[in-house]
Amino acid sequence: MAKTxxxxSKxxxxxxxxxxxxxKQAEKKGKQLTAQAHDTFDAVSKEAKARVGKEPEPTGGGKGKFALLLAVLAGVGVALKRKRDQELDEALWEEPRSV
Structure with a gap:
């Protein structure tokens, strides 16, 4: 029994x-094919843009767009808060509390 x-187990x-x-062989081949596909895509996209007459746009800049969006949202938030505070102040002046 132990022999079997x-x-x-061997x-x-x-x-x-x-x-x-x-x-490991499959991973290596997958990486090679992915690199080839990426290179082919880049070449085809550059060729297509050249045929249309446009320069290829540099990639990236996603962080800048995200930062700009956050800045705009923060500005809108501050503006809405100021407007709300102003409305509350006006409401206090119009309807004074009785002491």
Whole structure:
């Protein structure tokens, strides 16, 4: 019984080692294909833009757009708060409380 389980565990270990090697090969091939696809996409997009007559736009700038959006939202928030405070002040002056 112990002999059989020992043989099975050796076979399983061999298969696991082989599977690990195949996984590494697949990862390497996947990275190569991804890089090739990216390069091909860049080349085709540049060619298409050249045919249309436009310069390829530089990528990036997402952080700047996000910062601008946050600044606009903060400005709107401050403006709304000031307007609310002004309305509350006017309401206090129009309807004084009785003491």
């Amino acid at each position: 389980s020992k043989k099975l 076979k399983v270990a061999k298969l696991e080692k082989k599977a690990e090697g195949l996984r």
